[in-house]
Amino acid sequence: MGKLQKNGFQGEAYQPQEEVFFNDGREIALLHYVYSHPELENMRGHPQKILDAIDEYGRTKKYLMNIGEYKSKTVLDLIREVKPQTMVEIGAYVGYSAIAFASAVKDAGGRRYYSLEHNPEFGAVTTMLVDLAGLSDIVKVVIGSSSDTLRRLAKNREIDHIDLLFLDHQKPLYTPDLMLCEELGLVGPGSVYAADNVVKPGNPPYLEYVRSTVAQKKKRFAALGHDGLKGNPNLVYKSEFVEGWEPSGVPDALEITTCVES
Template structure:
């Protein structure tokens, strides 16, 4: 009787572990809604409770353990390894990150604005490709994310290239010229709240922060999706747009980046 109960408990535990470790992660790789619910609701909440830490704190610990201080690319690799093999996180990711790299390298921007820092992954990718006299301003609404991002940026050795400001994008965009002496941005990377893509783009237009040739690069335009932004940017005579098909970070779910050149 006791042995039967023991075998049943052991078998049940093995099934639950297999579901958690392999079966469910495999299934959600191909389903957008399930992927976001599984990673952002269930797994993150469970690990927060078990470890008494947050996902950004665990990501920072992985960087400090596995990345070489002062080496931005090793910081990127450490985060990618953490997100692929340990715990998913909402970075632009390695696949779309290569597209981001190519756009930054091609544009060779002097002034860059990033909306949505999170833990600093894309911030590090962008800043590592900038020339010595370039400036990257990154905006993060969540103070806890900003705290972690500053440490990730410092570990990468890029703190002198990056200005991280905390606050709401809608409040900060009109102050950019006054705060940083920037007339216009050569490149803007949108990766914050998806419902802010369109109003913030219109706000940048209104504030004169875009010049002829300025590039907007928007992440997650398919998943979770930014339909109002895409409708505007693709139909406005002020922009010439190109879609780069890819996948939601660290999954097989379709996602992509929209590159839009401001024509004035």
């Protein structure tokens, strides 16, 4: 733990990221930490207090791969601007972003926050912490691989339009999952995407995709000539890079993309 004042990062950092930094029991340890917290009774129904307790664990116990309070600010500003009725995140982990963002979606008059997670244990931790935060009425945690879940939610007509999409799962899946959303008609003009970790560890194929023109996308797809995911190359995107910091104090950025027309 330490006070970092590097590259504009101010405040107390999370523990450094170790070689093995998740799925080693720390997620269940976090649940015990929160549920045996001396302030537990004051935390019930207060999203910010749950986030503070998760941050406290990350700072004093073990690193957690959460978006953290610094990069969260960018997404919170977007939520206030976009006022999404439906927001989807891919990658729940222990529920930090779900608690931070669903609370803001609720405040902005939104209807539903879908939190997609393929690890059932992480999904269970998210569900417990979301419940403690008093957000079970808006958050739906869905367990399964992102592509299967997106297909099912679209097929069941549970989701017909994603206003705000937060991508925070396996980096090589950002582009195919976005293309799948395009193909399923879940995104279109007015949809906004926030993609995390575009510096650390980075995601050049995703940045290239969302920064391409319609003509470039069509040309690339024709050259590939495959019969896999087609996406919707007609969607016109405006995309920008917003710098921030990992909760461990390491510089990172979000790519914010708006679908401006089709």
